[in-house]
Amino acid sequence: MNWLDIGAVDDIPLRGARIVKTKAGCVAVFRTDVEEVFAASNTCPHKAGPLAEGIVHGQKVTCPLHNWVFDLNTGKAQGADEGRIDTYPVRIETGRILLDATKLLARQAA
DSSP: OOEEEEEEGGGSOTTEEEEEEETTEEEEEEEEETTEEEEEOSBOTTTOOBGGGSEEETTEEEOTTTOOEEETTTOBEETOSSOBOOEEOEEEETTEEEEEOHHHHHHHHO
16 A cells, blocks of 8 residues: 555544645545544536535535535445445544555556
8 A cells, every 4th residue: 555644634624625635636535523534536426516615424425516425435426326436545643644545546547
């Protein structure tokens, strides 16, 4: 795995999100609880809505444009026949968020 330090957990508000720019590409990082974060694509596959501007609830995010709801664990859209966002492994160590950039790097190379 290729772990990148992308910032402090406290840089992301509870039930909020931020865009993180890395050399491997941009991702949306969502904070759902005090010590729980997820990383995913920022772009809704439906109408390209900016998911980091959506509503974070439980372990889900709702697109701000057309209310599609995505599970931040799997990336799957709820209630839609199709629709999925890329998700990326993250972990927290001593208050810092580490992102596994392996999938991002593979996407960039394709």
